[in-house]
Amino acid sequence: MNLLEGLAIGFSAALSGEALLFCFVGVSIGMFVGVLPGIGALAAVSMILPVTFHLEPMSAIIMLAGIFYGSQYGGSIASILLNLPGTAPNAVTCLDGYPMTRQGRAGVALFITTITSFVGSTLAILLLMGFAPVLGQFALRFSSAEYFSMMLLGLVAASALSIGSPLKGLVAVVAGLVLGLVGMDVNSGQDRFTFGIVELFDGLNLIAVAMGLFGVAEILANIGNRRTTVIDPRSITIKSLIPTRQDMRLAWKPALRGSAIGSFVGILPGAGPSIAAFMSYALEKKISRTPARFGRGAVEGISAPEAANNASVQAAFIPTLTLGIPGDATMAILLAAMMIHGILPQPEFFSTQPQLFWGLVVSFWIGNLILLILNIPLIGLWVRILTIPYHYLFIGILFFICVGVYSVNNNPFDVLIVIIFGVIGYFMLIYQYPAAPLLMGFILGPMMEEHFRRALLFSRGDLATFVERPISGAFLAAALLVLVASLVPIARAALRRRAEAGGMDARSPE
Amino acid sequence: MSEEAPATRPDAGEIAVALILGAIGVYVILEGRTYGLGTIVRIGPAYFPIALGTLLLVLSIGLVMEALRGRNRTVLPAFAPFLFVMAGLGAWGLLVEPFGLVPATFVLVILAAFAHPPARPLRILAIAAALSGFGWLVFVRGLAIPLTAFGG
Numbered sequence: 001m002n003l004l005e006g007l008a009i010g011f012s013a014a015l016s017g018e019a020l021l022f023c024f025v026g027v028s029i030g031m032f033v034g035v036l037p038g039i040g041a042l043a044a045v046s047m048i049l050p051v052t053f054h055l056e057p058m059s060a061i062i063m064l065a066g067i068f069y070g071s072q073y074g075g076s077i078a079s080i081l082l083n084l085p086g087t088a089p090n091a092v093t094c095l096d097g098y099p100m101t102r103q104g105r106a107g108v109a110l111f112i113t114t115i116t117s118f119v120g121s122t123l124a125i126l127l128l129m130g131f132a133p134v135l136g137q138f139a140l141r142f143s144s145a146e147y148f149s150m151m152l153l154g155l156v157a158a159s160a161l162s163i164g165s166p167l168k169g170l171v172a173v174v175a176g177l178v179l180g181l182v183g184m185d186v187n188s189g190q191d192r193f194t195f196g197i198v199e200l201f202d203g204l205n206l207i208a209v210a211m212g213l214f215g216v217a218e219i220l221a222n223i224g225n226r227r228t229t230v231i232d233p234r235s236i237t238i239k240s241l242i243p244t245r246q247d248m249r250l251a252w253k254p255a256l257r258g259s260a261i262g263s264f265v266g267i268l269p270g271a272g273p274s275i276a277a278f279m280s281y282a283l284e285k286k287i288s289r290t291p292a293r294f295g296r297g298a299v300e301g302i303s304a305p306e307a308a309n310n311a312s313v314q315a316a317f318i319p320t321l322t323l324g325i326p327g328d329a330t331m332a333i334l335l336a337a338m339m340i341h342g343i344l345p346q347p348e349f350f351s352t353q354p355q356l357f358w359g360l361v362v363s364f365w366i367g368n369l370i371l372l373i374l375n376i377p378l379i380g381l382w383v384r385i386l387t388i389p390y391h392y393l394f395i396g397i398l399f400f401i402c403v404g405v406y407s408v409n410n411n412p413f414d415v416l417i418v419i420i421f422g423v424i425g426y427f428m429l430i431y432q433y434p435a436a437p438l439l440m441g442f443i444l445g446p447m448m449e450e451h452f453r454r455a456l457l458f459s460r461g462d463l464a465t466f467v468e469r470p471i472s473g474a475f476l477a478a479a480l481l482v483l484v485a486s487l488v489p490i491a492r493a494a495l496r497r498r499a500e501a502g503g504m505d506a507r508s509p510e
Numbered sequence: 511m512s513e514e515a516p517a518t519r520p521d522a523g524e525i526a527v528a529l530i531l532g533a534i535g536v537y538v539i540l541e542g543r544t545y546g547l548g549t550i551v552r553i554g555p556a557y558f559p560i561a562l563g564t565l566l567l568v569l570s571i572g573l574v575m576e577a578l579r580g581r582n583r584t585v586l587p588a589f590a591p592f593l594f595v596m597a598g599l600g601a602w603g604l605l606v607e608p609f610g611l612v613p614a615t616f617v618l619v620i621l622a623a624f625a626h627p628p629a630r631p632l633r634i635l636a637i638a639a640a641l642s643g644f645g646w647l648v649f650v651r652g653l654a655i656p657l658t659a660f661g662g
Contacts, residue, residue: 054653167576171531171569178538178562185555190545192555193538216595223591223626391626392637398595398622399615399641402602407655415603419596426592430584431527449558461551490576497579 010358018059026063027367030070031374035382037084038222041071042330043215046207047400049337050407057341062363064337068330072310073371076113077382081231089273089309092281096301103297107240113306114375116255120307121368123259124314129361136322139347144454145465149475151444154269154325156479160486161275162434169437176441199413206336208414211401212421213435219394220426236383251303254284258307266315272328276312277305321345329436332443521584524577532570538563594625610660615642
């Protein structure tokens with residue numbers, strides 16, 4: 001099937017009234033949660049997921065995906081106006097966005113982040129259209145050994161690339177894998193770690209786990225913050241949005257570089273929009289002739305990371321749809337949503353369900369266009385939403401967590417799971433253990449075990465199959481490389497400390 | 511090696527968390543051993559638990575070492591908000607089936623309001639009313655989840 005045929009199928013699927021409606025609803029919810037600090041895309045997607053059980057699979061996925069990429073647009077608004085990231089990937093945007101606000105250039109910053117977000121998304125969707133079917137063709141050759149090794153690479157990358165101690169990232173992944181064990185083992189019928197509780201036979205409820213770790217923990221993290229900045233919604237007028245020619249000249253190249261980095265990071269399993277935004281900001285600062293301007297309202301400092309995080313979200317659909325390997329934790333929830341709706345992303349996806357793939361792609365175009373309209377003429381509305389006080393907002397979030405989780409199985413037991421994981425998430429927050437790798441381990445764990453077993457069955461128990469099969473071997477080598485690269489700084493620091501303990505003379509001036 | 515004055519001793523909580531993780535690792539290994547190993551061609555349900563438990567144990571030893579060397583002081587957030595949020599969630603879960611959506615939501619909202627003072631009582635009641643009304647309309651009427659507004 002060629003591109004034009006695909007697009008034709010996609011347009012006929014995505015332009016139906018229902019698909020358009022849910023695309024609009026999805027990106028609007030995404031904007032809303034993006035704008036509001038203290039609730040991210042992951043919690044929002046898990047909260048809305050139970051509501052989509054009653055929808056057509058296609059409408060459900062269009063809407064949930066819209067929440068994810070819509071939140072990337074909205075997140076920059078709070079970064080720019082309040083110096084508080086609306087969602088985690090927009091944290092870098094604070095660095096130069098907020099100084100622009102203090103210089104009275106908030107409108108320009110909002111306009112530029114919207115346009116560069118659109119550019120980043122657009123380029124990544126083009127890549128998705130061109131590259132995903134090719135990758136799907138290639139992946140037809142994958143067997144269980146390749147899938148196992150690829151997921152392992154994804155998990156190692158997710159833990160090594162998370163901010164903070166790489167050791168804590170690894171522990172989080174392993175803890176997630178352990179949690180994935182809970183429930184009845186599919187091969188043997190043995191129930192594992194269920195403590196005889198009937199509700200645990202099917203495993204821990206993913207939505208409850210995600211809501212506890214992200215929804216409740218995000219509330220607890222934000223509840224103590226007193227917002228000191230006050231914004232005047234009337235100060236953001238349409239006229240104040242218009243950038244100067246100089247701004248545009250400075251913004252476009254970083255936006256293109258950011259899109260490239262974002263697309264690359266998005267395709268990698270395990271790396272999400274936060275890393276993409278951070279990397280592209282670091283690159284711009286490094287190659288700039290005037291690095292001192294960064295942190296003081298440099299236009300490049302907002303255009304590059306905003307293009308990158310949007311590109312990364314769209315590009316993350318490439319491995320998710322072709323291989324069934326999520327790029328980051330939010331994508332892992334989306335993947336779970338697809339499976340709940342009976343859609344199993346795999347290489348055959350393009351030939352067996354072309355209307356779903358192309359319909360989704362076309363809905364991304366439509367969704368991004370809607371976001372452009374929501375952001376530029378309607379910016380005042382979102383700024384006003386930012387003035388909702390958090391001490392009323394979080395109550396609403398708690399309520400939706402309760403009802404949403406209850407409605408998955410119509411069982412209050414799942415609310416208990418939310419509480420338990422809320423407590424765990426709270427301590428993870430305090431001791432700086434990243435929650436996203438844990439969730440990825442939890443979702444990928446059962447699939448990995450399944451593929452591991454199947455691979456050994458095929459190879460008649462020969463463990464070497466994982467290394468000898470070239471593609472699988474390459475994934476494992478890459479995983480090892482990432483692991484070593486992340487652990488080297490720790491070992492080096494330990495050695496240096498030992499040298500220091502050996503004698504004060506050995507201390508290097510630092 | 512840095513200018514800022516570091517804490518003088520390792521963080522006890524940090525070490526405690528690492529030890530708990532190690533203990534979980536040991537438990538997972540011991541419990542996993544009861545599941546049946548199978549053969550290498552057809553591996554049994556014990557294989558992954560034992561491997562993961564071992565990994566967790568090894569990593570937790572690394573964490574203890576990291577914590578012993580570390581000198582950063584953990585900032586403990588206020589405890590009361592945490593308690594009220596958890597109590598609110600727990601109350602909703604306990605009350606929703608025997609007493610219905612509206613009472614459960616009122617108790618949740620009132621408990622949660624204590625987590626983040628100052629909240630004005632009338633506004634809190636208005637929020638509780640609005641949320642339970644919306645929830646009833648969307649989830650009970652719209653999505654047909656088997657809950658009642660009042661009563662079991």
